[in-house]
Amino acid sequence: MxxxxxxxxxxxxxxxxxxxxxxxxxxxxxxxxxxxxxxxxxxxxxxxxxxxxxxxxxxxxxxxxxxxxxxxxxxALESDEHKRQKEYWHRAAQDAGYRSDTGIGTGTGTVLDVAIHGPVRTGVELRRADVTARAAALNTSGAHRAGWLPLWFSDSDRTPKWFHRIPSVGCNRISWDDLPPRRAATATGLRLVHAARCTTENFPRCFDRRRRPCGGYHPLLRPWRGVTVDDVAEMVPAGEAVPLQTPERWIYVVPRFGLAHYQQLTDGLGAYLPDTAPGAPTGAGAGAGGAGAGGRAGSRAWPVCRRCGKDMFLVRPGRELCENCRPMMREPM
Known part of the structure; x- marks a missing residue:
């Protein structure tokens, strides 16, 4: 591990x-x-x-x-596969016309595998599937405070615990025994935003938390296909692909106009807030001296609700939502 x-x-x-x-x-x-x-x-x-x-x-x-x-x-030393993945992102960024560096420190306790100097400074990190969600949140918070948009990449066959808990992108299964040709890596995990009527066919529950479908229109996220990792290396630093955060704190990379569409449908929701992502410290321990800035996180007396980020005072094993977001009396035993 x-x-x-x-x-x-x-x-x-x-x-x-x-x-x-x-x-x-x-x-x-x-x-x-x-x-x-x-x-x-x-x-x-x-x-x-x-x-x-x-x-x-x-x-x-x-x-x-x-x-x-x-x-x-x-x-252990980084693997040859890891080195080739860095080279692939580095090459893709340079092909897009951006200056790109590898192994750059942020000054907040994190090191970026690939730093892309576009209009949106993007820090790509090539991470293994067994990195915990908390470690991912701490790392991304530190990079964000240093002025970088963090983007984590995994080519693992299994979905990492941190995937979609931070800005993430995967790729199709390809060999990294040698450096793959340009545009050989197809990006996975990206989303498009559609407006869909609130029916039981489209949503398991109403977006506005009503018990029954309301009949209105809500955002529906569907896979964004036909995009390569090379495209992502161009679009994210250009601000044409951006992270979107749902009320449940799932985070997806979507087109810039997709985020605007989502915010129109939700009265302004969707902004990415890395310092309150799941597992990241909040409150007094989350400032410049928090764990993302070197691991000195302030201790918390209570777990945090996955949806609203507030302290949970009524806790049951396996529970992730607070009493306000999901009352215990409605939760099946």
């Missing part, structure tokens, strides 16, 4: 399973040099764990980041 860790001296988040040559050398240099209480390397995974310290050990030809209380994470 992948693990994100905070390297405290530089206030930087590292993916221990996919390190650059320089960061791999940095972690190797910590072997045998970190003592309990130094808090040099802090584990940011899993979601519900405390921020445990890590120390680095070398065993049987491999390096491991080890928890003081047990458990460990393999320290």
């Amino acid at each position: 992948t693990a994100h860790a905070l390297y405290q001296p530089e206030d930087r988040v590292l993916d221990l399973s996919s390190l650059s040559d320089a960061d791999h050398a940095l972690i190797r240099s910590l072997a045998g040099r970190v003592d309990p209480g130094d808090r040099v390397l802090i584990c940011l995974e899993p979601d519900d764990a405390e921020r445990d310290e890590l120390h680095v050990e070398f065993r049987h030809g491999r390096y491991y980041a080890v928890h003081l209380e047990g458990g460990e994470h393999l320290v």
Whole structure:
């Protein structure tokens, strides 16, 4: 399993399973040099764990980041596949006429795999499916505060937990043994916005939370087909494709006019709010010193409602919505 860790001296988040040559050398240099209480390397995974310290050990030809209380994470270099995916996005951005860089730090504890310098500064991150939703939210919040629109990319056969919880794009199954030709990667996960009448055929429940279909028109999101990853590398930095956030906090990349259509149909909803995405800290712990800016998130006494973002004071295992958004008396046992 992948693990994100905070390297405290530089206030930087590292993916221990996919390190650059320089960061791999940095972690190797910590072997045998970190003592309990130094808090040099802090584990940011899993979601519900405390921020445990890590120390680095070398065993049987491999390096491991080890928890003081047990458990460990393999320290590894980024794969050749990861490098080729970066090169594909980098090439696509340059073909679109944008300056593009790889491995750029944001200054808020995150490193962008590919930074595209368009009218909308876009930070592409190539992430594995086993990254947790919380780690994704913390990372994207930090990038956004630094002035970057974060866009996460996955070519995994299974849908990552973070997919559509942050601005996301996938692609069709292709080989990364070599750099694919231009426009070989078809983008997946994008959406178009349509107006549809509120009927049981179109919506499982009324968009306005009525018990019965209202007969009015609501936004219906359908797959946006025929788009390549190369197109995304051009349209997102140009502001022609933008993130849309639903009231349930699902986030989709849609055409710019699609967001405007959605907002017309919903009286202005749809704006992407990365600092209140699921798993991201809110309130006092979410400012410049929050977890997205280096992992120092303020603790919360209560979980947060997935829909409205408010504290949940009545909690039952598996419940994600607050009493106001979904009263318990209406919820089947």
